Amino acid sequence: MRFLRGLFGANKAKEEIKENGIVGGTTNVVGSMIKRSLYIKIAAVVAPIIIIIIVLFIAFLAIAYVLDHDSKIFNIDWPGEGSIITGSQLSGINDNTAYWWPIGGSEIETKNGVQFATGDPTSTIITSSFGYQEWRGRGHAGIDIGSAGSGPGVHNIIATVSGTIYSVTTGCDDNGYYGNGCGGGYGNHIIMTTSDGNYIIYGHLAQNSITVQEGETVTQGQVIGKMGNSGSSTGTHLHFQIDVGGYANSYAVDPTTYVSPDNPRPVISSSSSSQFIEFLHSWEGHGPVRTDSSGNITHYIVADDGYGTLTVGYGLTLRYDAEEFARHGVDVSTLSSGSAIEKSIVDAVEEEVIAAWRETTESFLAQNNITLEDYQVDALVSRIYNVGNINSFPSNYRTYGNTQALYENYMSKPVTSNGQYSLGLARRRAAEWELFHNGNYQLNS
Ligand SMILES: [Zn+2]
Incomplete structure (x- = not known):
């Protein structure tokens, strides 16, 4: 605030000098001409320096843009490239087997105006696991689930558990490529919250496929969109991420502690005798x-x-x-x-x-x-x-x-x-x- 006030103060002083210059111009023409040529000389030296600084800064940003994918400069969440998750962050997680595998079946059933695809999932292939990956040189904040050869808009993505839609990001084309920043790199994506305080991210969804809105309540098994290839994605897949206790890559845990391709539709098991x-x-x-x-x-x-x-x-x-x-x-x-x-x-x-x-x-x-x-x-x-x-x-x-x-x-x-x-x-x-x-x-x- 003090800095801003200082700036405004300086501008005001400049304006006053200008006004005085106009008013006082006729009384000291020679003096003002000498001042003007001095200004031109100073400008001739300073301007190229400023231009060089701007050019170097742009070059620096461009190089950083290419080299830096871990969001330190741009604060972009590159999918799968969050902070490295260490083992200690994984402790204390409750195995909640009630979460469903996020890929739906091929058949859609409409109940009460809501679409469900609760059948056997059409893909159970994990193409990229959670955690540190050598080829990335860093951690992957979720798992990637493959498309089994099909293109965007085929596989139904379902609510893995009942919850509330926290945000919906749309407007990205199905033209994914590494470094595509649309949707913060996640492309078309949905973030939902659960009653146990988790944030679930469904990334790279197909364009115009999302069927839910922010604030909407969703039921487990409900179709929320289709698998796609939007944002920073090198092929049709779902980036599936679970953040425990907050929304940030640093809160991400291994989703396979919640969902399993081997048991895609578990029911809450009763421990009652x-x-x-x-x-x-x-x-x-x-x-x-x-x-x-x-x-x-x-x-x-x-x-x-x-x-x-x-x-x-x-x-x-x-x-x-x-x-x-x-x-x-x-x-x-x-x-x-x-x-x-x-x-x-x-x-x-x-x-x-x-x-x-x-x-x-x-x-x-x-x-x-x-x-x-x-x-x-x-x-x-x-x-x-x-x-x-x-x-x-x-x-x-x-x-x-x-x-x-x-x-x-x-x-x-x-x-x-x-x-x-x-x-x-x-x-x-x-x-x-x-x-x-x-x-x-x-x-x-
Ligand atoms: Zn991913």
């Missing part, structure tokens, strides 16, 4: 069903709880679990009371919902430095599935430990949301305590 599922089912109970002639359940029937909330199976609420149902091809907005959903789909969604609650519970306990036995976590998962949160568990556990006082002050509550005594809920709370305290999976009988 069958004993726990049996325990939970005994307390939740299921709604109406449809059976075959031998009496085996084939479908669960959607039921209204009397307040307009649609549930199915063992206490699944359609609107809360819409995303999980969508992943299994069920659009809950088209369902009403009496609709039937295949048992296998309801079972899979239930498994995912329980797994998600368990994951939430485990990470919450870890954040609070509380280590529990598996059956104690089960008891809390049963409770959270019914009550909705375990926010005040850590403070109560620290105060009372695993004692009867924990039961009286925390585990036995709430009996009902409106404070009324309910025998069923009171028995459930007692069974959860029996499980937490003694490891006994006591069923509701």
Whole structure:
């Protein structure tokens, strides 16, 4: 600021001199002529020097442009040429097997106006891996997935996990070449954020292929664009990058800790024991069903709880679990009371919902430095599935430990949301305590 003020001050002073020169010109013509010839001599010496400096500077920039691809001067993110990722930056990453391989199947299915390509991926070839690469002389901030010989606009690129579109960059041609700076080198690209705080970058997409907009929510498996050859790219491929905890190449981790070409469509695996599922089912109970002639359940029937909330199976609420149902091809907005959903789909969604609650519970306990036995976590998962949160568990556990006082002050509550005594809920709370305290999976009988 002071520098700017100084500049403005100097300009103002120059203007004043000029004005004075015009005004005072007639009084000292000879003096001003001598001054003018001096200015011309100075200009004759200074101007070429300035021109030489400018020429040298341009030459320097041109040489740097050719030699420097690691963004130190231009601050351009050359794809695959981020900072070198060291092993220490990779520690502490949770293997999240719920992420999907980002290449979709060839068939597109439209559900609720949204396109999905959830079939077998049309390419599973990694043409360039993550990390230090000798030929680049530096790190590669993502993986490159090849086109298996096809050109731009063929392979469907899908949301690897549900999330929100952070930015969309378009306007690049499918004329990729090494050093093409369009889209910062990434060409047409999409950056999305995930609920676990990651930034996912899909680079070099085909021109006019991107089907999502900034701020849009996307569902796992949704088509977001097509593989292309835009920006700094030497052939049709996808640059796939995952930044953990921030958007920068220095946050990039090996995407193969999240996605695998060998298991492209993993589901969240439940770590719950069958004993726990049996325990939970005994307390939740299921709604109406449809059976075959031998009496085996084939479908669960959607039921209204009397307040307009649609549930199915063992206490699944359609609107809360819409995303999980969508992943299994069920659009809950088209369902009403009496609709039937295949048992296998309801079972899979239930498994995912329980797994998600368990994951939430485990990470919450870890954040609070509380280590529990598996059956104690089960008891809390049963409770959270019914009550909705375990926010005040850590403070109560620290105060009372695993004692009867924990039961009286925390585990036995709430009996009902409106404070009324309910025998069923009171028995459930007692069974959860029996499980937490003694490891006994006591069923509701
Ligand atoms: Zn790449």
